[in-house]
Amino acid sequence: MVAYMPGVEVPVSPDPADALASVVALRRLADRIEDAAVEQAMRAGWNWPQVAEALGVTRQAVHKKHAKRLIAAGVALRRR
Amino acid sequence: MSAFGSYLRTVMDLGRDEARQDGSDTVEAQHLLLAITAGPDEVPRQVLAAAGLDHQTVMDALDREFEHSLAAAGASAAAFNLPRASTSLKRPHLGASAKLAVERGFTGQKDPQPADLLLGILRAQAGPVPRALDLAGVDQDDLAQRTLLARASQDR
Numbered sequence: 001m002v003a004y005m006p007g008v009e010v011p012v013s014p015d016p017a018d019a020l021a022s023v024v025a026l027r028r029l030a031d032r033i034e035d036a037a038v039e040q041a042m043r044a045g046w047n048w049p050q051v052a053e054a055l056g057v058t059r060q061a062v063h064k065k066h067a068k069r070l071i072a073a074g075v076a077l078r079r080r
Numbered sequence: 081m082s083a084f085g086s087y088l089r090t091v092m093d094l095g096r097d098e099a100r101q102d103g104s105d106t107v108e109a110q111h112l113l114l115a116i117t118a119g120p121d122e123v124p125r126q127v128l129a130a131a132g133l134d135h136q137t138v139m140d141a142l143d144r145e146f147e148h149s150l151a152a153a154g155a156s157a158a159a160f161n162l163p164r165a166s167t168s169l170k171r172p173h174l175g176a177s178a179k180l181a182v183e184r185g186f187t188g189q190k191d192p193q194p195a196d197l198l199l200g201i202l203r204a205q206a207g208p209v210p211r212a213l214d215l216a217g218v219d220q221d222d223l224a225q226r227t228l229l230a231r232a233s234q235d236r
Contacts, residue, residue, distance in 0.1 A: 035165035
């Protein structure tokens with residue numbers, strides 16, 4: 001198994017403890033990036049269908065996951 | 081409510097705050113450990129402090145573990161330069177590692193004490209907490225032993 005960074009090949013650690021911990025950390029990082037990226041996109045004027053399509057999920061799913069947080073943060077949300 | 085019930089409620093509330101700050105939908109063992117360092121009972125706090133662990137050092141150790149585990153897959157959080165997302169308003173629910181810590185700490189306890197939650201957390205053999213403690217140079221078994229001793233002296 002190999003993870004890629006630009007121009008660098010890094011083999012995932014052969015130690016199962018490290019490999020499993022990297023799964024947990026990558027999921028956490030992905031969640032953080034999703035929260036930040038969705039907020040950034042909505043602040044930039046994207047609408048829910050566009051964000052949903054970019055993430056490869058349904059509009060309902062992305063709305064359910066992020067709408068309350070963004071409304072509370074004062075982000076002006078575009079439906080369409 | 082008993083003194084212990086009041087302690088547990090406070091630590092769970094603090095753990096939920098830690099989870100929210102962390103952007104997590106679930107309260108995990110690491111959030112409870114952070115909560116204990118800021119919690120109202122001196123016994124577990126002092127055991128941790130004697131091992132050099134307060135809120136900031138636990139937070140630093142967890143951050144280090146996060147980067148270390150990402151690096152095992154060739155990734156880095158620092159590589160993503162996005163602004164921090166707004167905090168979620170959802171009430172985080174108890175996650176798998178926190179449930180295990182509660183189960184390990186309190187199962188069979190007739191007279192539960194605040195130190196038991198810390199013991200439950202320290203009985204984990206895998207996950208971010210043992211890895212963070214290891215990276216911080218803390219002997220987890222020794223810390224658990226010291227927690228047991230502190231609990232016993234509290235009983236007297």
